[in-house]
Amino acid sequence: MNASQYHELVDAQWITIEAGIDESGADIDYEISENVLSIDFKDRSQIIINRQEAISEIWLASKFGGFHFTYTNNKWLCSKTGTEFMDIVKQECSKHADKEVSW
Template identity: 55%
Template sequence: MNDTEFHQLVDIQFTKLEQLIDDSGADIDYDTSGNVMTLEFENRSQIIINRQEPLHEIWLASKSGGFHFKLNDQQWICTKTGKEFIQLIKEECEKQADEEIDWN
């Protein structure tokens, strides 16, 4: 994968995450600036997601710690937990917000 393909694939994940947040109705503000997406919660805590272009990874920092995701069989998989990016971000958002979020 080259850098252009990497950015296109990450853009898809970021757009999907934005849509999930919007559809959930959760009080989560998001902002993307450059290679970094910031999710901010009602309690003022944040989750930071960034693109690590040199490694072709997505990195996520939350209250639970840091997570790195690599593309494996068309899915972004956490190198620490084995969970898929969207699955793990949903779990981390609920921990960060300290409430259950309706992701349907």
């Protein structure tokens, strides 16, 4: 995949996260600054999602762990577990918010 395709795919994920957070009604804020999407919770914890363009990955870091995702078979999958990116985003948001966060 070239850089343009990579950015389009990541942008689509970030738009889904933003819309999902807005729809969820949870007390969660988010901000994008350059290649980083920060998701902020009322207890001041964060989930940081960043682009790793050089290796065409998405990385997610939370106080509960770190995950690397590669684009395989039209899905962003965790390199360790094979779990889809958005599923892990929702799981981590739920852990941080201490309640079910879904969209």
